[in-house]
Amino acid sequence: MRGMTLIVKTVVRIVSAFIVLYGIYIILYGHLTPGGGFPGGVIVAAAFILIMLAYGKEIALKRFGDRSASLLDNFGALGFLVIALLGLTGGYFFFNFINKGQPFRLVSAGTMPLSNIAIGIKVLACLYAVFVALAIFGRAVHRVERGDLKGGEER
Amino acid sequence: MHNLLPLFIGIPLGAVFLGLIIAKLWRGVGDLFAFLGTLSLMAFSFCLLGHPPFIYKMGGWIPPVGINLVSDGLSTFMLIVINTVAFLAICFSLKYMELYTAKPKYYALFMLMLAGMNGVALTGDMFNLFVFLEIASIASYALVAFGCEHEELEASFKYIILGGAASAFILLGVAILYSITGTLNMADMAQIFSSGKINKAALFALAFFTMGFGVKGALVPFHAWLPDAHPSAPAPISAMLSGVLIKVLGIYALTRIIFNVFGFTPTLGTILMALGGLSMVMGALLAIGQDDLKRLLAYSTISQIGYIVLGLGLGTPLGIMGGLFHLLNHATFKSLLFMSSGAIEYSTGTRKLSQMGGLNKRLPVTTATSTVGFLSVSGIPPFNGFFSKLIVIIACVEAHQYIYAGVAVFVGLFTLLYFMRVQRNLLFGDLPETLKGIKEVPFLMCLSLVILTLLCLGLSFLYPLMSKTILVSARDALLDTSAYIKLVLGG
Amino acid sequence: MIVYLLTLFLFVMGIYCLVAKKNIVKKVIGIVIMDYAVNLFLVLVGYRREGVAPILLKGMDRAKFATQSVDPLPQALVLTSIVIGLGVLALMVALCIRLYEKYKTFDMSEIRRLRG
Numbered sequence: 228m229r230g231m232t233l234i235v236k237t238v239v240r241i242v243s244a245f246i247v248l249y250g251i252y253i254i255l256y257g258h259l260t261p262g263g264g265f266p267g268g269v270i271v272a273a274a275f276i277l278i279m280l281a282y283g284k285e286i287a288l289k290r291f292g293d294r295s296a297s298l299l300d301n302f303g304a305l306g307f308l309v310i311a312l313l314g315l316t317g318g319y320f321f322f323n324f325i326n327k328g329q330p331f332r333l334v335s336a337g338t339m340p341l342s343n344i345a346i347g348i349k350v351l352a353c354l355y356a357v358f359v360a361l362a363i364f365g366r367a368v369h370r371v372e373r374g375d376l377k378g379g380e381e382r
Numbered sequence: 383m384h385n386l387l388p389l390f391i392g393i394p395l396g397a398v399f400l401g402l403i404i405a406k407l408w409r410g411v412g413d414l415f416a417f418l419g420t421l422s423l424m425a426f427s428f429c430l431l432g433h434p435p436f437i438y439k440m441g442g443w444i445p446p447v448g449i450n451l452v453s454d455g456l457s458t459f460m461l462i463v464i465n466t467v468a469f470l471a472i473c474f475s476l477k478y479m480e481l482y483t484a485k486p487k488y489y490a491l492f493m494l495m496l497a498g499m500n501g502v503a504l505t506g507d508m509f510n511l512f513v514f515l516e517i518a519s520i521a522s523y524a525l526v527a528f529g530c531e532h533e534e535l536e537a538s539f540k541y542i543i544l545g546g547a548a549s550a551f552i553l554l555g556v557a558i559l560y561s562i563t564g565t566l567n568m569a570d571m572a573q574i575f576s577s578g579k580i581n582k583a584a585l586f587a588l589a590f591f592t593m594g595f596g597v598k599g600a601l602v603p604f605h606a607w608l609p610d611a612h613p614s615a616p617a618p619i620s621a622m623l624s625g626v627l628i629k630v631l632g633i634y635a636l637t638r639i640i641f642n643v644f645g646f647t648p649t650l651g652t653i654l655m656a657l658g659g660l661s662m663v664m665g666a667l668l669a670i671g672q673d674d675l676k677r678l679l680a681y682s683t684i685s686q687i688g689y690i691v692l693g694l695g696l697g698t699p700l701g702i703m704g705g706l707f708h709l710l711n712h713a714t715f716k717s718l719l720f721m722s723s724g725a726i727e728y729s730t731g732t733r734k735l736s737q738m739g740g741l742n743k744r745l746p747v748t749t750a751t752s753t754v755g756f757l758s759v760s761g762i763p764p765f766n767g768f769f770s771k772l773i774v775i776i777a778c779v780e781a782h783q784y785i786y787a788g789v790a791v792f793v794g795l796f797t798l799l800y801f802m803r804v805q806r807n808l809l810f811g812d813l814p815e816t817l818k819g820i821k822e823v824p825f826l827m828c829l830s831l832v833i834l835t836l837l838c839l840g841l842s843f844l845y846p847l848m849s850k851t852i853l854v855s856a857r858d859a860l861l862d863t864s865a866y867i868k869l870v871l872g873g
Numbered sequence: 874m875i876v877y878l879l880t881l882f883l884f885v886m887g888i889y890c891l892v893a894k895k896n897i898v899k900k901v902i903g904i905v906i907m908d909y910a911v912n913l914f915l916v917l918v919g920y921r922r923e924g925v926a927p928i929l930l931k932g933m934d935r936a937k938f939a940t941q942s943v944d945p946l947p948q949a950l951v952l953t954s955i956v957i958g959l960g961v962l963a964l965m966v967a968l969c970i971r972l973y974e975k976y977k978t979f980d981m982s983e984i985r986r987l988r989g
């Protein structure tokens with residue numbers, strides 16, 4: 228997958244940071260406003276996919292490759308399972324065992340923000356890994372059907 | 383004991399993610415975690431054996447607000463079957479999966495499927511049932527396509543399309559039931575329906591459930607994916623799919639909903655019996671001309687599932703007991719048969735019956751275990767298949783369903799016919815020239831086969847003991863809805 | 874009432890697309906339409922006439938909020954169901970790509986090695 232034109236690269240360089248920031252906001256405030264782990268993770272993953280589309284596959288894979296994506300994916304899921312098992316200390320699986328604090332503040336509602344962060348990490352790594360897997364594989368398909376198309380064509 | 387229930391879901395999930403992380407460093411960790419995990423789960427499921435029924439409130443939320451895990455007679459029975467077959471399949475695949483690459487991913491997908499099946503067997507909440515059903519189904523779609531050859535990908539594609547459509551139907555049924563009753567807890571729904579409010583919308587939802595769970599459990603108008611998917615999977619996965627997955631995701635879920643949530647009426651029983659009868663006949667007729675060994679076993683699965691559904695559809699205590707006993711027996715002898723076919727494929731390298739013959743000269747253990755498997759499924763005494771089929775037929779006669787009893791006897795004779803033909807051609811006879819140099823399969827694979835053979839023989843002798851303990855508590859859990867409601871909501 | 878019938882009509886359109894088209898990518902799109910139609914139906918089950926969104930803000934009266942908001946439980950169910958649909962879609966697309974690599978076609982009537 229080649230990169231895109233100079234205008235797209237410049238704009239993506241500026242905008243992608245804001246998209247990641249917005250995604251992290253949605254993950255962290257999941258217990259107060261709509262959103263949470265899954266939508267926030269999708270937004271951050273979309274930012275990474277945008278970088279891969281704009282700059283091309285090789286540059287994006289050098290920064291955040293598929294092995295680190297699947298490793299981060301497993302750590303996120305393991306974190307979620309550990310939070311659920313730690314609830315056994317309060318008596319039940321998945322019990323909300325941290326002090327719940329006052330409502331409407333960022334640090335409140337017990338294990339909910341921690342679960343959101345774990346799910347957010349898992350979803351962003353997972354969607355990015357799926358896209359990388361399809362992108363790496365799809366190249367063989369394109370070579371089959373285009374025959375000898377030269378590399379300079381942009382689409 | 384009380385905190386044991388979430389471990390049935392927590393241990394396999396932990397084995398998946400921890401195994402995938404450590405597999406980057408040391409490749410054999412998948413074997414270790416899978417073996418220890420399934421061994422501990424089998425031990426835990428036997429610990430639940432004599433225990434009185436109890437529930438587990440997830441997160442401390444009381445029902446009907448929260449999700450709860452219910453361990454009554456039927457759940458315990460299903461858990462024992464699932465975890466035992468899973469342990470034996472893992473023993474078999476420690477050596478068999480050397481034929482494929484990416485072993486850590488195989489163990490990860492296997493444990494994910496096991497977590498999903500344990501969740502379906504334990505849960506008491508309708509949407510939680512759907513979520514665990516999807517987890518198990520998605521893992522099995524990926525496992526069917528595990529060796530990425532032409533036919534395996536095609537079979538997995540057919541399976542995923544039909545399974546995805548079935549899941550959409552099941553979710554639509556859950557949505558309709560939620561809009562009628564306002565709750566998702568199965569015991570709460572049972573209470574609302576038992577006070578006489580089954581209107582047409584609930585029957586509409588039941589139709590969707592029959593279609594959706596019928597696809598998952600391969601009942602006959604919805605069976606089209608099974609003859610392609612089960613042969614294409616690796617042999618231990620075929621054993622798991624045929625032996626437990628279609629029973630847990632299809633038969634168990636459908637009977638739990640029909641008996642405990644809706645309440646059993648003769649009309650529903652007639653529907654189940656018709657589906658069962660059709661499955662028995664179609665499975666047996668289509669199995670006759672097959673050349674591929676595993677495809678023959680897959681059609682035989684469809685036929686035997688028909689027996690189970692016929693027994694459960696009768697609704698009488700003896701019928702349900704016969705159906706549940708045949709479920710247990712079919713799990714043992716069908717896994718035995720699929721694993722034997724895997725052992726034969728490991729040794730000879732082919733699956734086509736026309737290219738094999740006279741294997742008893744070279745593969746003694748595999749021949750002995752396959753013979754026991756073929757005799758069990760045909761219903762020859764003293765093996766366990768005979769007794770469970772006999773109980774189903776007696777229950778049909780007792781309930782004055784003479785046509786179904788006659789069909790069951792006829793299909794039993796048919797099963798005997800094609801399996802005896804297969805056994806004679808495959809195991810006895812002349813060894814072809816190309817297969818002169820084959821050797822017996824490794825020890826761990828033999829161990830699983832021998833344990834299943836002993837179970838096939840032992841279950842028929844243990845039947846008088848089991849009919850007073852496990853099977854009776856499983857049957858009572860299905861027949862007595864008010865006990866289920868009191869267990870969940872009253873405690 | 875009309876809204877629920879339209880949602881079920883969308884579901885039937887998904888079934889039509891699944892059954893009548895021969896391209897496997899179009900069949901995948903049919904499954905996705907069916908999934909999203911059921912999600913839409915599930916969200917609409919929770920509607921209450923003249924209701925507010927189920928987000929509790931700082932100064933609100935809790936009892937009045939409980940009687941006035943729409944049902945939040947179907948919205949949580951739909952979040953889960955969308956994730957499940959995404960998982961199945963990713964697997965179906967991966968299978969389509971692999972099938973194209975092996976069989977060199979997207980046409981279902983030519984991917985027919987398993988028969989009988």
